[in-house]
Amino acid sequence: MKVLKGFFTVALALIPLAAHAQGKLNVIAATEDLASIGREIAGDRANIESLARGYQDPHFVEPKPSFILKLQKADVLVVVGRELEIGWLPPLIQQSRNGKIQVGAEGYLDPSLHAEILEIPQGQLTRAMGDVHPLGNPHYWLDPENGKRVAKDIADKFSQLRPNDRAFFEQHLADFNGRIDAAEKKWLAAMAPYKGLKVVTYHRSFPNFAQRFGLDIMGYVEPRPGIPPTPQHTLDLENEMKRQNVKLILVEPYFDLKTPKKIASDVGGDVLVMPPSVGGVKEVTDYFKLFDYDINLLVEAIKKTGGGK
Amino acid sequence: MRTMRFVCASIAAGLLTGSSPVFAQDAQTLRQDIDQLRRDFEALKQQYGDRLTALETKLAAAEGAPPAAAAAQPAPAQPAPVQAAGAQPTAQVPTGAEGAGGPSGSLPIYGNASAGSKIFNPDIAVIGDFLGAVGKNDLHPDPFGPGSEPRALQLHESEASFQAVVDPYARADFFLSFGEEGVNVEEGYITFTSLPGGLLTRVGKMRAAFGKVNSLHNHVLPWADRPLVSNNLVGGEDGISDAGISVARLIPNPWLFLEATGQIFRGDSGPDEQPLYRASTRSDVSYVTHLRGYHDLTENTNIDLGFSWSRGHNATGQLDAGDPGRFTTNLYGIDATLRWRPLQRSIYHSFVGRTEWIWSRRDQLNGLQSGLGMYVSGDYQLARRWFAGARYDRSDHADDASLLDTGGSLLLTFWPSEFSQVRGQYRRTNYAFGPTADEFLFQFQFSIGAHGAHPF
Numbered sequence: 174m175k176v177l178k179g180f181f182t183v184a185l186a187l188i189p190l191a192a193h194a195q196g197k198l199n200v201i202a203a204t205e206d207l208a209s210i211g212r213e214i215a216g217d218r219a220n221i222e223s224l225a226r227g228y229q230d231p232h233f234v235e236p237k238p239s240f241i242l243k244l245q246k247a248d249v250l251v252v253v254g255r256e257l258e259i260g261w262l263p264p265l266i267q268q269s270r271n272g273k274i275q276v277g278a279e280g281y282l283d284p285s286l287h288a289e290i291l292e293i294p295q296g297q298l299t300r301a302m303g304d305v306h307p308l309g310n311p312h313y314w315l316d317p318e319n320g321k322r323v324a325k326d327i328a329d330k331f332s333q334l335r336p337n338d339r340a341f342f343e344q345h346l347a348d349f350n351g352r353i354d355a356a357e358k359k360w361l362a363a364m365a366p367y368k369g370l371k372v373v374t375y376h377r378s379f380p381n382f383a384q385r386f387g388l389d390i391m392g393y394v395e396p397r398p399g400i401p402p403t404p405q406h407t408l409d410l411e412n413e414m415k416r417q418n419v420k421l422i423l424v425e426p427y428f429d430l431k432t433p434k435k436i437a438s439d440v441g442g443d444v445l446v447m448p449p450s451v452g453g454v455k456e457v458t459d460y461f462k463l464f465d466y467d468i469n470l471l472v473e474a475i476k477k478t479g480g481g482k
Numbered sequence: 483m484r485t486m487r488f489v490c491a492s493i494a495a496g497l498l499t500g501s502s503p504v505f506a507q508d509a510q511t512l513r514q515d516i517d518q519l520r521r522d523f524e525a526l527k528q529q530y531g532d533r534l535t536a537l538e539t540k541l542a543a544a545e546g547a548p549p550a551a552a553a554a555q556p557a558p559a560q561p562a563p564v565q566a567a568g569a570q571p572t573a574q575v576p577t578g579a580e581g582a583g584g585p586s587g588s589l590p591i592y593g594n595a596s597a598g599s600k601i602f603n604p605d606i607a608v609i610g611d612f613l614g615a616v617g618k619n620d621l622h623p624d625p626f627g628p629g630s631e632p633r634a635l636q637l638h639e640s641e642a643s644f645q646a647v648v649d650p651y652a653r654a655d656f657f658l659s660f661g662e663e664g665v666n667v668e669e670g671y672i673t674f675t676s677l678p679g680g681l682l683t684r685v686g687k688m689r690a691a692f693g694k695v696n697s698l699h700n701h702v703l704p705w706a707d708r709p710l711v712s713n714n715l716v717g718g719e720d721g722i723s724d725a726g727i728s729v730a731r732l733i734p735n736p737w738l739f740l741e742a743t744g745q746i747f748r749g750d751s752g753p754d755e756q757p758l759y760r761a762s763t764r765s766d767v768s769y770v771t772h773l774r775g776y777h778d779l780t781e782n783t784n785i786d787l788g789f790s791w792s793r794g795h796n797a798t799g800q801l802d803a804g805d806p807g808r809f810t811t812n813l814y815g816i817d818a819t820l821r822w823r824p825l826q827r828s829i830y831h832s833f834v835g836r837t838e839w840i841w842s843r844r845d846q847l848n849g850l851q852s853g854l855g856m857y858v859s860g861d862y863q864l865a866r867r868w869f870a871g872a873r874y875d876r877s878d879h880a881d882d883a884s885l886l887d888t889g890g891s892l893l894l895t896f897w898p899s900e901f902s903q904v905r906g907q908y909r910r911t912n913y914a915f916g917p918t919a920d921e922f923l924f925q926f927q928f929s930i931g932a933h934g935a936h937p938f
Contacts, residue, residue, distance in 0.1 A: 226781075229825040236938045237784060238739040238776040245680070245732065260936045267653065270732065272676025276647065300901055300930075400899060401866050427826055429866075 195335055201247040201274075203258050204231055205451040206314045207284070207323065209460040211251060213349040214328045218338050219249075224262075227452020230427040232304075232399070236261040244269035247280065249330060254285030255311035279334070284326040285311065288319040291380045303397025315449060316381035317357045320460060324349050356461055360386065360468050367475050371417055373410065375424040375433060378449040386468070391419050394433055402432040414440045420478045421471075423447040426454060443478045445470055604646035604654075607931030609701045613638040617921035621913050625921060626707055628718055628755040636662055639700055643934070651676060657699065668699065668723070682730045690722035690751075691730075691743045691772040692790045693815040693838050702937035704834070704861045704895075706907045706925040710875040710887050711855030715842040716813065717752030722759070722770060722792060724751050739776040745769065749794050758811065758880075759794030768794025783822045790815035798846040798881075809845040811880070832863040842880050853878030861893075869895040875911075885914035903927040 198219035202208035208223035215221055222243060225234045231253065244250065244265055252258055266275060273280035285308075293309035294302075313319045328346040332339040368387035375394040383390050392413060396406035413419075420442035422433045433444045447467055448454050457466045614635045615625035623632035640660040647653045652674045659668040671686025689697050695712055700719070708719055716722060726747030733740040749766040752758030759768045770792045778784045791814055798809040816839045823832040837858040844851045855877030863869050871893040879885040889911035896904045905925040912918050 226825055230829050233829050233936070235821075235823060235828070236935065237778065238741070238774075238786075239778050239784075242732070242739055256933070259933050264935045264938075267673065267675055268682060270676065270680045270682050272651075275650070275675055278650070300899070304900060427829065429827075429830060 195337070198248045198331060198335060199246050200249045200251065201243055202251040203253050203262060204314075206460060206463070207251045207253065207327075209451045209463075210314075210320060210324050210349075211327050213460070214324055214331060214342055214345045216341065216345055218335065218341060219331065223452075224265075227448060227450035227457065228426045228454070230425070231257055231450070232260060234258070234261045236265050238268075240265050241268050244274060245271050247271060247274050248334060249280045249282060250274040251282045251284065251327065251330075253311050253314070254283040255290060255308045255313070256306050257311035282326060282330045284323040285313060287326055288313045288322045289316065289381070291384065292377065303395070304399030306398075310377060310380050312378045312449060313381050315379060315463075316385045317353050317360070317464060318385065319381060321350050321353055324353075352461070356464065360464050363468050363472055364388075367472075370421075370475065371419045372421045372423055373414060373419060373436075375422070375428045378425055379423060379447075382449075382467070388471075391417060394422065394424070394428075394436065407432060407436060411436055411439050414442070421445060421474055425449050443474050445474050447471075602646070604644040604656075605932035607643045607929060607934055609641045609643075609927065609929045610637065611639040611641070611700055612636070612926040613706060614924045615921055616924075617919065619911070619919035619921055621916035621919065625923060626719070628713070628753055633662070638662070641668065641699065641701065643932075645932070648672060668720075671728075680731055684728040685726075687725045688723065688728060690724065690726075690745055690747065690770040690792065691728065692716065692722050692770050692792050692813065693772075693788060693840065694817045694819060694836060695838060696721040696723075698937070701927055701929075704859065704869075704871055705873060705891060705893060706905050706923045707891075707909065709838075709857035709859075709873065709877075710889055710911070711838065711840050711857055711877040714877040714887060715840050715853060715855045715880050717758035718756060720751070720753060722747070722751045722768070724748050724759075724768065726767075737777070739774075741774045741776075743770075743772040743774070745771070747794070751794065757797045760797040760800055761795060762800055766795040768792065782824045783820070786817075786819040786821070788815070788817040790817070796844060796846070798844075809847075811845070812843045814841045814843075815839065830863070830866050833860065835860045842878075842883075844880050846881060851881060851883045853880055853883035867897045869893075869897075871895070879914065887914055888912045901929045 197217075198215065200208075200211055200215065200219050200221040202211055202221060202223045204225050205223045205227040208221045211219070211221045224240050224243070225231050247269075250266070252262060271280075272278060275281065290309035290313055292306075294305055294307060298305060298307055314323060324346055328342045331342045335342075364386040369389055370387070371389045371391040372383075373392045373394065374390055377393060377395075377398055379388070379390065382388070392410050394402050394407075394410070396403050414436070420440065422437055422442060422444045424430060424433045424444055424446055426446050426448050430444060430446070436442070437444045446454070447470060448457050448463065451457055451460055451463050453463075454466065457463050612635075613626055616634070619625060622628075623630055625633070626636070626638055638661065642656075642658045642660070644656040644658075645654070652672050654670075654672045656670045657668040658670075659666050667687055669686070669688045671684045671688045674681075674683045674685075677683055689699075691697050693716075695703070695708060696716055712718065712721060724747035726745055728743060728745040730741055730743040733742055747759075747768045747770070749759050749761030749768040750757075751768065759766075761767070770790065773789045775787045776784065791812070793810060793812045796809050796811040799806055818837050820835045821832070822834075835858075837856065839854070839856040842851070842853045842855070844853070857873055857875045859871060859873035861869055861871035871891075873891045873893070875887075875889040875891075877887055879887070889909065891907050891909045893905060893907045895906075898904070903926070905927075907923040907925070909921045909923055910918065911921075
């Protein structure tokens, strides 16, 4: 009898284990933006970690062996795609010894395939154009509409791998979409008075942001993508900014401020260190705060400088 | 054509009867009739399509067959313009171009089919490595190799890489180097990426995982040349590089990244002028083992430590491809790399300090030679495109450990972009015998094609 009781005790103890036999999903995201959207969908059903930090240049992340340990245990790898990570992620995936996250495998997710991608180059491409992305501009997450597309891809992937939790993920997706829609209205309203405002950015990180919120990117501090500023280009840019009365220069947190500051002082404008990613500055801790912060930063600066309007 | 007419007539009749008040039927019967007609029509369409395809196939066969066979199978008067699925598109040879042994009739167009197949072409890149040397070096007139030709300027190496995924289980990498001496498969291997047990397995020709420098290709070295210890003790520029099998496994532990690698090679490494390992029988394989530990000290700083051992047969006792002496060389190595790169300014400033110590125990006719060699170097990134570096070298000779060479270098490197590099290196070498050599080396490197991974 005692044996039977013991057996039932063990069996009962195993029931919850069986129910969670699949366990939490282990998700690695290439950047903090993807990780943040992933957390919105996952709730407590997945552990999500990002490889790159939001304040580092996502093109130049060091492929540290410690990342291999993280990838080795991953069920899902979410990449930005469009060759953003081409300089560092492929060798890490290769050395991860994890069949689940190899390119094309079940756990490999590239949400850029469903996002709206801008600046897909047409015609002959050469490296004389700088470090161009042949598959289009990979900074697509800076449009909340693309954020929703990424969220849908992530929810679908999680549901595929954990079919029992499908309803949970879909409910989180609906909730996320609702909150994004509400926030987007607020963001659009804040930017509406400045529609068509001309700005300069350091790198081509903001085309999706500019399109959504009505900015007109007039030029870049970099003469070509990935090529540091040259004196001649800086001079030409300054002249053009003066001619078109452009006052604002948006710089990603990982670029040197020397040249942008010089340009700003020459044209009587302002430099904004504008994070393109979650974690780019301390205050930006999730995907919503990224837009809150950037839009607030812009609006304040426009009010201060007149923004060229 | 007759079938089509029948179908149209049937539909028209059906519609008329349906709409006439005289023969009014209830709606359900009418719907059933229409459904029946639709099914008939679909079936006829299917039949018609099948017959058409069959006729086209026969026609294609008849065109390729001798005339007698063609006559035996009557072809339709008007061949359908529809392209049968999967058939090769064709084009007519232009009038006047036929005959004289040339093609006639229709020719296949290859463009469509090959456009799809290009998707699976491997990523291709070519890296050019141009080297130059100024200054006097009586002992080593070729400043970058063991040869005796004075080479002031050389396109030292053009490395072509071909890389692609083979199938869901493996990828393949080929690196062909076109040098002054000819073409060489620098590396060519398949990597099984998802074997059970966490084993990362490579099979092919590869640079061995002995220490750090040995596993690096020329174009990712922080110098224009290789350190003295590589040249004196580890087989020169090619180093331990051979056909073999490599297995690497991560050793799980809570503290650090730990990877153990075991490799077995045929046993032929090093250039003919100064061979490191030479096999004279099939059992003369060489071995390499490597243990690598890596730890992030902070977000910005990390340390990489390695211990290596290698063993193989040396060429001391080899006579006429036999090896009566059975002499072996054992190599032991320790390497350490310290990297600092502040994440937020990672593209502007960084520092890499490295050192490697190698002991060589070489059995030879006059007894055991126990030599030691090392280098220590530091590279600091001054700005986004500028790097300054220094290196100190010292190494005994493998076959005579009483001979010690020492040297030092100062370097300045400029990157116009991610894809090209210009480097100047002042190098001073004190040879155990022969005069001190003061040289200025310069290097132009340029890369075209697929974007490779950044070295780490």
